[in-house]
Amino acid sequence: MLETRILQKSLQDIEIKIMLCKTHFQWELLAKNYQEVVNKIEETFKENEIPQTLQNAIDTIRESLVTKKGSLPPQDLSDFFK
Amino acid sequence: MGLIKGITDAVIQKAKNEMKEYILKVMEEENNESEETELTEEEQVAEAEEGSNIENSENDDEPEEEIEEEDEEEEEEEILSLIDEEIIRLTFKTRPEVVTIPKEILETLQFLSVEEFAVYLKLFIFCCDQKKNYGYIGNTLRKKSGLNDMEPDIFEKTVERLSKMGLIKVEDVSDNQRTFVLYIPFNEEINTKAETHQKSAKPAHGKDRNRYDNRKSNNRKGKPQQQKQKEDPPRKEEPQKPIDNKLPGIAVAGNEDEDLYKSYRTYVNLEIDKAKMRVGRSNFDKIYMEAVKYIDKNFGFKVLSDSDKFKEYLTSYYISAFDIKTFEEWKKDKP
Numbered sequence: 001m002l003e004t005r006i007l008q009k010s011l012q013d014i015e016i017k018i019m020l021c022k023t024h025f026q027w028e029l030l031a032k033n034y035q036e037v038v039n040k041i042e043e044t045f046k047e048n049e050i051p052q053t054l055q056n057a058i059d060t061i062r063e064s065l066v067t068k069k070g071s072l073p074p075q076d077l078s079d080f081f082k
Numbered sequence: 083m084g085l086i087k088g089i090t091d092a093v094i095q096k097a098k099n100e101m102k103e104y105i106l107k108v109m110e111e112e113n114n115e116s117e118e119t120e121l122t123e124e125e126q127v128a129e130a131e132e133g134s135n136i137e138n139s140e141n142d143d144e145p146e147e148e149i150e151e152e153d154e155e156e157e158e159e160e161i162l163s164l165i166d167e168e169i170i171r172l173t174f175k176t177r178p179e180v181v182t183i184p185k186e187i188l189e190t191l192q193f194l195s196v197e198e199f200a201v202y203l204k205l206f207i208f209c210c211d212q213k214k215n216y217g218y219i220g221n222t223l224r225k226k227s228g229l230n231d232m233e234p235d236i237f238e239k240t241v242e243r244l245s246k247m248g249l250i251k252v253e254d255v256s257d258n259q260r261t262f263v264l265y266i267p268f269n270e271e272i273n274t275k276a277e278t279h280q281k282s283a284k285p286a287h288g289k290d291r292n293r294y295d296n297r298k299s300n301n302r303k304g305k306p307q308q309q310k311q312k313e314d315p316p317r318k319e320e321p322q323k324p325i326d327n328k329l330p331g332i333a334v335a336g337n338e339d340e341d342l343y344k345s346y347r348t349y350v351n352l353e354i355d356k357a358k359m360r361v362g363r364s365n366f367d368k369i370y371m372e373a374v375k376y377i378d379k380n381f382g383f384k385v386l387s388d389s390d391k392f393k394e395y396l397t398s399y400y401i402s403a404f405d406i407k408t409f410e411e412w413k414k415d416k417p
Binding site for chain 2: 028
């Protein structure tokens, strides 16, 4: 129960940071954090079902991350083509 | 002589009297007739007025009835599928020198209206020219296929009807972008099956679209986890395979045309820049947003968060969205 709350808190922290995110670099760090938390959740609930609240939070944050990435200025591809 | 003159005078006098009486009778009859006609005219006018009032009152109801009837007709309009085969993505091995229309398509085209026939045929020619039977639906398509004179609404309706007939498949790639796959019978000699990288894209018409919308709303509300797992298998799988081998960002192992590939990448970069200028900043931002959503939906969050992979997929998306030539096409057209 306590672990679930801690994990939920970690997800909430990411959600707040998404709102403050302004660059692609910051976004990538947040995405990395998100992946880590999701991995931790999956590891914690390996045998049991992930609680609905956590699952909802995971989905919501993923959606927020995707929307945020889309709303950032389009990524410059000129370096990529060099 | 005097007697004869007297007789003739009497006869003339009698004739005159009779003529007078006759003329008077005729005049009386004419008067009567004119009175009757006036009366009948008045009656007719009155009747006409009454009639027009009734018509007006009827006409007031008519538009609604007509609209209702039209709506009902539209609702009732059931278009049966003319094609039983599933529409698959094809590419042409080479750009056909002579565009031939398979007989089975010709037979089907006989059933189409002029507009449907024109749209299908123009798209068919366009597909042969671009060497693939799929692409994006939009103004560019209308322009390139020679349908820009057609009203957008009519074009949309025609495409919808063709879709119902099974001659074209329309898929929603995102909220603003749609793709089409034109029905062309597969011929091993000239066609190859293209990789269906947009399998998970949702069809624009029919029940599937509603299903997608329902799923979307359910996701927002928060559904039971088991159902969610069933509905979102692609997200869990997180496929990391490239869309196809035409991604300009991927260095092909053992590629002899490495220099050529580099110049192709430069060409793609330039084309993207041109497209950016063409569509404008705000539209380009929207396209970028759609690209991000598309990549996340179809290839998973891991691809989205991996900078290099994301750039590869983004480039591929731009190539499709802006109709930039693929490596093979570019190589062939290169002087």
